[in-house]
Amino acid sequence: MRLLLVEDDTMIGESVRLGLRQxxxxxxxxxxxxxxxxxxxxxxxALLLLDLGLPKKGGLDVLKTLRxxxxxxxxxxxxxxDAIADRVQGLDAGADDYLVKPFDLDELAARIxxxxxxxxxxxxxxxxxxxxxxxxxxxxVFQGAKEISLSAKEFSVxxxxxxxxxxxxxxxxxxxxxxxxxxxxxxxxxxxxxHNLRKKLGSELIRNVRGVGYVVAKS
Amino acid sequence: xxxxxxLLLWLLSAAMIAIAITGLSIYQRARHxxxxxxxxxxxxxxxxxxxxxxxxxxxxxxxxxxxDYDFVIQVxxxxxxxxxxxxxxxxxxxRTEPGYQTVRTDEGEWRVFSMKQNELLVQVSQPGxxxxxxxxxxxxSTMMPALFLLVSLGFLIWFIVGRGMxxxxxxxxxxxxxxxxxxxxxxxxxLPSELKPLAAALNDLLRRLDHAMTTQRDFVADAAHELRxxxxxxxxxxxxxERATTDAxxxxxxxxxxxxxxxxxHLVQQLLLLARQEALASQAPHTPIDLSVLLNKVIEQxxxxxxxxxxxxxxxxEAAVDVRGDEEALRIMIGNVIDNAVRYTPxxxxxxxxxxxxxxxxxxxxxxxxxxxxxxxxQRVFDRFYRLEGSASRGSGLGLAxxxxxxxxxxxxxxxxxxxxxxxxxxxxTFLRSSA
Numbered sequence: 001m002r003l004l005l006v007e008d009d010t011m012i013g014e015s016v017r018l019g020l021r022q023x024x025x026x027x028x029x030x031x032x033x034x035x036x037x038x039x040x041x042x043x044x045x046a047l048l049l050l051d052l053g054l055p056k057k058g059g060l061d062v063l064k065t066l067r068x069x070x071x072x073x074x075x076x077x078x079x080x081x082d083a084i085a086d087r088v089q090g091l092d093a094g095a096d097d098y099l100v101k102p103f104d105l106d107e108l109a110a111r112i113x114x115x116x117x118x119x120x121x122x123x124x125x126x127x128x129x130x131x132x133x134x135x136x137x138x139x140x141v142f143q144g145a146k147e148i149s150l151s152a153k154e155f156s157v158x159x160x161x162x163x164x165x166x167x168x169x170x171x172x173x174x175x176x177x178x179x180x181x182x183x184x185x186x187x188x189x190x191x192x193x194x195h196n197l198r199k200k201l202g203s204e205l206i207r208n209v210r211g212v213g214y215v216v217a218k219s
Numbered sequence: 220x221x222x223x224x225x226l227l228l229w230l231l232s233a234a235m236i237a238i239a240i241t242g243l244s245i246y247q248r249a250r251h252x253x254x255x256x257x258x259x260x261x262x263x264x265x266x267x268x269x270x271x272x273x274x275x276x277x278x279x280x281x282x283x284x285x286x287d288y289d290f291v292i293q294v295x296x297x298x299x300x301x302x303x304x305x306x307x308x309x310x311x312x313x314r315t316e317p318g319y320q321t322v323r324t325d326e327g328e329w330r331v332f333s334m335k336q337n338e339l340l341v342q343v344s345q346p347g348x349x350x351x352x353x354x355x356x357x358x359x360s361t362m363m364p365a366l367f368l369l370v371s372l373g374f375l376i377w378f379i380v381g382r383g384m385x386x387x388x389x390x391x392x393x394x395x396x397x398x399x400x401x402x403x404x405x406x407x408x409x410l411p412s413e414l415k416p417l418a419a420a421l422n423d424l425l426r427r428l429d430h431a432m433t434t435q436r437d438f439v440a441d442a443a444h445e446l447r448x449x450x451x452x453x454x455x456x457x458x459x460x461e462r463a464t465t466d467a468x469x470x471x472x473x474x475x476x477x478x479x480x481x482x483x484x485h486l487v488q489q490l491l492l493l494a495r496q497e498a499l500a501s502q503a504p505h506t507p508i509d510l511s512v513l514l515n516k517v518i519e520q521x522x523x524x525x526x527x528x529x530x531x532x533x534x535x536x537e538a539a540v541d542v543r544g545d546e547e548a549l550r551i552m553i554g555n556v557i558d559n560a561v562r563y564t565p566x567x568x569x570x571x572x573x574x575x576x577x578x579x580x581x582x583x584x585x586x587x588x589x590x591x592x593x594x595x596x597x598q599r600v601f602d603r604f605y606r607l608e609g610s611a612s613r614g615s616g617l618g619l620a621x622x623x624x625x626x627x628x629x630x631x632x633x634x635x636x637x638x639x640x641x642x643x644x645x646x647x648x649t650f651l652r653s654s655a
Contacts, residue, residue, distance in 0.1 A: 009448055011479055015455035022462060080447035102451035105458045 001116060001159065002026040002177050004045045006036040006062070007078065008054055012101075016049070016078075019105040024139055024152055024159075025112070026180045033057025037065065044176060045073060047112055047119075052079040052090065060093050067094035074115040078103065113137055120163060127162045129216055132201065134162055148200050153178055157193045161206060161216040170213035226380045227373065234372050238365045246358035253354040254330075258319060261332035261343045264290055268341050269334075289349050297338040312344045321347070386411050390418065402429040441604050442490050445616065449483035489617040492551060493603070496624045505543045505629075510581060510650075511536050511574055513546065517553045518572065525561045531569040540574055540581050542650045544629045552625040555618040556585050556646050562614075563589030564643070571638075571645075579651075586638045586645040597635045 003020065007013040008031045017027040028043070030036050034056045040048070048066075052059035063075060074096045079086070082100040090098055096115050099108060113136050117125065127134040133142040139155055141148045150158065160169060160177040169177075171190045179185050194206060194214060207215050220228075294303035295314050304311075310326040317340075320331045328347030333340055386409075393405055404422040407415060456479045460472030514536060525532065542549075560570045568588040575582055592600055592607065599605050601623040604616040626633050632649040 009452065011452035011475070011482070012448065012455060015452060015459055015475070019455060019459055019462075022459075080444050080451070101447045102454040105455060 001046045001112075001156070002028070002043070002180070003047045003049055003112065004036065004039055004043070005029045005049045006031070006033070006054060006059065007049070007051045008032060009051075016105075016108070020109060020112070021180075023105075023109040024136075024156060025109075026156075026178060026183075028180050031055070033059065033062045036062055040066070040071070040073070044173070046116060048073050048075045049108075049112075050075055050077050050095070052077060052081060052086075060090065063090070063093045063095060072119075074119045076108075076111060076115055078108075110137070127159070129162050129165055129205070132162070132205065134159060143201060150197070150200065151193075153189070154193050154197055154200075157190065158197055158201075161214060165216050166218040168209050168213045168215045173213065223377065223380045223384060227376050230376045231369070231373055234369055238362075238369060242358065242362045242365065245361050246355065249357040249361065250351070250354035253350060253357060257330065257345060257350055257353075258332070261290070261319075261330065261345060264292065264343045265332055265334050265341050268292065268294075268343075269336055289346055291344045293342045293344070295340040295342070297340075302339060308346075312342070314340065315342060386414055390414055394421065397425075402426075402432070438494075438603065445486060445490075445604050446483070449479060449486055453479045453483060486615040486617075489615040489621065493617055493621050493624065496548065496551075496621060496628075505545060507541050508544055508546050508549060510540045510542050510549075510583065511538050513550060514553060514572065514574055514583070517550060517557050520554065521557050521561050525564075525570070528561070528564070529567045530561060530564050531567075533569055533571045536572060536574040537576060540576060542581055542629075548625045549629065552622050552629075552631075552648075553583070553585075555622050559614075559618060560585055560587035560589070560644075563587055565589065568643075577649075581650040583648040583650070584645055585648075586643060588638070588643040591637060591642065591644040592635060600635070601633075 001024075003025050005013060005016055005020075005027050007016065007029065013029050013031065017029050020027045028039060028045070030039050032055045036048075036050070036054075037057070039045075050059045050062060054062070059077065059079070063077075066073065066075070075094065076097045076099060077090045077095040078099050078101060079090070080101045081087075081090075087098050096118075097111055099111060113125075116136075117123070125135065125137060127136070131144045134155075135141075136159060139152075141150055141155065141158065156178050157174055160174060174190050175185055178189075194208075197206060205216060207217065209215055290305070291308060291311060292303065292305040293301065293311065293314075296302050299314070308326060310324040312320075312322040312324055312329040312331050315322060315331050315333050317333050317335055320333070322329045322331050322344075326346065329344045330347060330350065331342060331344045333342040335341075390405070390410065397403060397405070402425045404425055405418045407418055407422075410418055453476065456472065456476040460469060460476050463469035463472045518532065518534070522532075557570075557572075564570055564587040570588075571584070571586040573582070573584040596607060600607065600619050603620040605620075606614065606616045623633065625631075626648065630651050632647075632651065634647045634649070636645050636647065637643070638645045
């Protein structure tokens, strides 16, 4: 899952990015409201982590502009303003959730997963496809009763495909899920990951749509 | 003692003195009148005896009403033989010359009137103390209503003063009822003119207190808010260090954690410094300080970091430049500015420091070759927690607020400007109160 983090404090930004990466998220990080808008218009993000006290364009303004333009990206606000009036204002301006600083990395990851789940219209924490069960919180994959061991990247590819069963994802889209701006994209890596996944889970699960991309059939 | 008791005491004492003085003059007047009256009586009695000098006849009966007044009638013959005595006394006045006389006997003073009638000398006398008693009785009877007046005056004063004090009590009630958190001013309506200055002074105090409290509350709120950022970083860094699985990750984690701690510590220190400056501003004694010596000490302190960045110092400092102030505060003020200059000056840059006497004052210029401060932000940089947008190194946001605070209490003017070549920032301190 690729997230956009907007945070002007260097230490917090670095720590959040590092922590979330350890939880299997891909995080792009910008430091002000204008850069956030630019990033959002160029890339496709699963979720926005937004600080409110931002230079150039405040977090609330970014929020309002996004919602005015009918952008429905899930937004989790991270802020030091904890007065109830501030929270109400943030939520009313279009935030989906609100986390007050200082916060816990595990709680942040859990809230992100909850928001993503809600956004995709599911209520259960695990993703299912046939006899395949994927748990985003624990990074475990089960086929029937058997646990399948996957690398972090393989897990991310499978997660992206299973998240939207029936939708064809191109190689570039999958790469976007896997790599942040500062990460070098290895050529052919998607093909390698798909190859490994088919070897571990059987070749029927992920179908190749020639010239377009890959798809997991709706069960 | 309450005002009411005090007023009662003073007013009653004054009334008492006034009544006493009046009483004394009434007494004297009464005595004077009584003397006149009694003298007249003496003469009248002597005259009634004129045509009827008693022989052996007992005339006491006819003069019965005069018994109270203790008139003594004596008649002597020409030859000096006692012819008549109305009634005996222990000591009687002797025979006197005609007319009024005051005679002293063993029984005290007597008032005497004598007149010649044919061959006889008729003398009518009265003891002096009877006269005094009667005069006193007269005076006291006049005084009785005055004593009654004194008592009723006491009650009246107590009551009237109590009534007069009521606005004061009402004001006290208003003040007592006012909430310590809101510090609303006292409504000046319905207050007597004597209390209006008090209410105005109280309101002024309340206003200043309210301002101080609001400032303090804002400061605490701001400080709490600002502390969240370094604390958030610390929490995240601690968690990452905890999660580390390899030694390399762990050492990076702890290094970051230490950086975070350093930042939080710096913020807390600056907060304390500012709070202390605000509290002690008016208390620290101002002593003569040689600014050139202080300046050199501060520069020495910052020299190591400047050396690392290859920064060149260009000093033009006059010697023995005395100003008055709190040395520690001035050291912090100059230190913060030098610290900023070192921090924002890029590598191989230069910092210019000029200290000189100018007019009656002293001017200190500190210029760096950093990014400078845009004109429109120059006033706001002195606000607490204000940071320049997009400034790379994130400070506490308090450094210049502390500088401003110290400058204000020392009567030092601060002006920010571009350096003469348009690059970097120049801060000019003008010490108006020079001791030189």
